[in-house]
Amino acid sequence: MKRMGGSRSYSANPSDYKLLEEVGYGASATVYRAIYIPFNDVVAIKCLDLDRCNSNLDDIRREAQTMSLIDHPNVIRAYCSFVVDRSLWVVMPFMSEGSCLHLMKIAYPEGFEEPAIGTILKETLKALDYLHRQGHIHRDVKAGNILLDNDGTVKLADFGVSACMFDSGDRQRSRNTFVGTPCWMAPEVLQPGSGYNSKADIWSFGITALELAHGHAPFSKYPPMKVLLMTIQNAPPGLDYDRDKKFSKSFKEMVAMCLVKDQTKRPTAEKLLKHSFFKHAKPPELSLKKLFTDLPPLWNRVKALQLKDAAQLALKKMPSAEQEALSQSEYQRGVSAWNFDIEDLKAQASLVRDDDDIHECKDDESLKSSPGHKAAAYCESSLGKLNLDREVSLVEFGGPRSVDSIQPDCLNETGKNLDCDRVEKGLRKNGSNIDVMASTSEKDVDLAKAKAVKPRQTQSGPLTTGPVLNHSSSDRVRNSERFENENLPANEKVCQVHKAPSFSGPLMLPNRASANSLSAPIKSSGGFRESLDEKSKANLVQIKGRFSVTSENLDLVKDIPLSSVSRRSSQTSPLRKSASVGDWMFESKQVPISQSPKDLTNGNVPASILMTNLQNLFQQTSLQQDLIVNLLNTLQSAEAVDASQNGKLPPLPRSESNGNVETPASERERLLLGKITELQSRMMNLTDELTAEKLKHDQLQQQLRFVSGVEENGIRREVDA
Numbered sequence: 001m002k003r004m005g006g007s008r009s010y011s012a013n014p015s016d017y018k019l020l021e022e023v024g025y026g027a028s029a030t031v032y033r034a035i036y037i038p039f040n041d042v043v044a045i046k047c048l049d050l051d052r053c054n055s056n057l058d059d060i061r062r063e064a065q066t067m068s069l070i071d072h073p074n075v076i077r078a079y080c081s082f083v084v085d086r087s088l089w090v091v092m093p094f095m096s097e098g099s100c101l102h103l104m105k106i107a108y109p110e111g112f113e114e115p116a117i118g119t120i121l122k123e124t125l126k127a128l129d130y131l132h133r134q135g136h137i138h139r140d141v142k143a144g145n146i147l148l149d150n151d152g153t154v155k156l157a158d159f160g161v162s163a164c165m166f167d168s169g170d171r172q173r174s175r176n177t178f179v180g181t182p183c184w185m186a187p188e189v190l191q192p193g194s195g196y197n198s199k200a201d202i203w204s205f206g207i208t209a210l211e212l213a214h215g216h217a218p219f220s221k222y223p224p225m226k227v228l229l230m231t232i233q234n235a236p237p238g239l240d241y242d243r244d245k246k247f248s249k250s251f252k253e254m255v256a257m258c259l260v261k262d263q264t265k266r267p268t269a270e271k272l273l274k275h276s277f278f279k280h281a282k283p284p285e286l287s288l289k290k291l292f293t294d295l296p297p298l299w300n301r302v303k304a305l306q307l308k309d310a311a312q313l314a315l316k317k318m319p320s321a322e323q324e325a326l327s328q329s330e331y332q333r334g335v336s337a338w339n340f341d342i343e344d345l346k347a348q349a350s351l352v353r354d355d356d357d358i359h360e361c362k363d364d365e366s367l368k369s370s371p372g373h374k375a376a377a378y379c380e381s382s383l384g385k386l387n388l389d390r391e392v393s394l395v396e397f398g399g400p401r402s403v404d405s406i407q408p409d410c411l412n413e414t415g416k417n418l419d420c421d422r423v424e425k426g427l428r429k430n431g432s433n434i435d436v437m438a439s440t441s442e443k444d445v446d447l448a449k450a451k452a453v454k455p456r457q458t459q460s461g462p463l464t465t466g467p468v469l470n471h472s473s474s475d476r477v478r479n480s481e482r483f484e485n486e487n488l489p490a491n492e493k494v495c496q497v498h499k500a501p502s503f504s505g506p507l508m509l510p511n512r513a514s515a516n517s518l519s520a521p522i523k524s525s526g527g528f529r530e531s532l533d534e535k536s537k538a539n540l541v542q543i544k545g546r547f548s549v550t551s552e553n554l555d556l557v558k559d560i561p562l563s564s565v566s567r568r569s570s571q572t573s574p575l576r577k578s579a580s581v582g583d584w585m586f587e588s589k590q591v592p593i594s595q596s597p598k599d600l601t602n603g604n605v606p607a608s609i610l611m612t613n614l615q616n617l618f619q620q621t622s623l624q625q626d627l628i629v630n631l632l633n634t635l636q637s638a639e640a641v642d643a644s645q646n647g648k649l650p651p652l653p654r655s656e657s658n659g660n661v662e663t664p665a666s667e668r669e670r671l672l673l674g675k676i677t678e679l680q681s682r683m684m685n686l687t688d689e690l691t692a693e694k695l696k697h698d699q700l701q702q703q704l705r706f707v708s709g710v711e712e713n714g715i716r717r718e719v720d721a
């Protein structure tokens, strides 16, 4: 396909192009700066790996064709596209400052100032208005797809998942499938069957506004299924009255208009453009050009981010228990574009343990705005003191996994490490914190992901046809070899990380043995085939998409008969050590259930099974309560016996007199005091777990209601039919 760029036409001959540096990559493509030799013109070439695309070639060609017909100053259009080996090359204008996301990662980790946001959003909205008028839904509006040029021009990119509203047949039906990036997705897109239209782009636009304001999208630290549930169940995110004081009322209002769950109540792009927030937006050359002054060229920034990822992944392998613990608690910030099976995801989501609640999100945010966090962010910038920002693994159909930031142990009393200071001085620009290495959003995943797929690219050889391409690709291979040699340990570790049965899988349940885990019907493994450890492989029962069920899981879904655990005193209870619930848990007698875990992993979870699990959960909670009471009773009676034996009152807590600590009257008293302290701490642990269980119980109940509703509707429909 040949196409005009301005008055000039670009050929479809790969040898007319010289590939230069890599300037970005996404779920299915790598983007290069390139020279179109006949005109000595700089262009960008997006190389879509056809092996990695879900769509068939016709669909992709069609998308490229759609892109080539686009004619709007705020929308990236394709000059031409053609197939090279197993890649589709799309030639387009080169946007020298890359995406807003990259820019934030490099220089504005806490997001942009309002004037810049206003301009970026207004230009993007003009693009959306145009696309919607043309009958298109973009479906992947996010900071990563908003490109900037050095004169401040803003263009919306990436039609990889765009759909034509006027299409019919298969193409039209494909709009009922789940395509895109969970954090940015409208609730109606996440609910299969509900149907959506261009208003879905308005929701994503609202999320993008928050992303530009904070440096990351809301919920970006959570795994996809949790994002899914939060988007459907929680109140829409927005600009917070307290936290976002620096932003104007009209900005907050505009965002709130976009993030309305009822799509019919969202404004059209045309209407939104008339909002006062956009009326006051400055022209791009005034508010945006200054964002890039003094920054290194785009390809160097991309390289810096790649190095950061490699270093972080290498650091991840350091055998530090502390790191492991921290990375567990801080995993998964941001998800990039990936296509997955919504039914699969929903089924898993309905069964997942949900340890955190939304407050965590808020806490996280407040933490970020604290000076300590800023200092830590600087530390993130230092390669020498890198924290673990992400661990990334490719899952079977492109889903990234990540482990997120751990705060480095590198702060001195003033809250900063010397290395961090150096980085800060070297990189601070225009009063912003230039954090070359720091990142909080999903493109980290993409970067590391591209690393993971590189070998595949060279194998399939999309860049090896034609003399010019041979030259470029060999350069690239040389470069990458050099890089790999220089960073061999890191790369080795990258591979290891990719294969590790990591806890970072979005659907993984806590792997510690705990009474709580009985409430979780399915314990997912690391989530993808390669990541299964040997033991899990041996026990493998089923792999469904990214999710696996092993025979170990079977045990976890067995019910505890409610009658089998009597309310016993702690003396008679067969207590055993566990990693959780303070120190103790009941040894539950397990009986098989008729429902197989397979059924639990598919979308049709009968309400009865959910109910059983809920009952178990409830039972666990009651048992834990009983345990506390029993332990306290035991303690009281022990104290009473002790008092009667010794002819004195139960021991008093230690008291201080004249600055000296009195010793307890007897050894026994000291033991009892120790016991009390121990029991108190256990009680606190149990109370925490109890609260968490209650929360989960509530959530499961909600899900149950939802499932029952669906079942009832189904039955009703059958009856009606």
Ligand SMILES: Nc1ncnc2c1ncn2[C@@H]1O[C@H](COP(=O)(O)OP(=O)(O)OP(=O)(O)O)[C@@H](O)[C@H]1O
Pocket (backbone or CB within 6 Å): 023, 024, 025, 026, 027, 028, 029, 030, 031, 044, 046, 076, 092, 093, 094, 095, 096, 098, 099, 102, 140, 144, 145, 147, 157, 158, 160, 336, 337, 338, 446
């Ligand atoms: N024309 C361009 N000029 C400069 N950089 C570009 C251009 N097009 C894309 N990029 C860079 O490459 C990155 C990946 O491109 P793109 O989003 O099109 O790929 P993708 O595989 O569709 O990604 P995703 O699925 O994550 O949206 C962009 O985020 C941007 O940083």
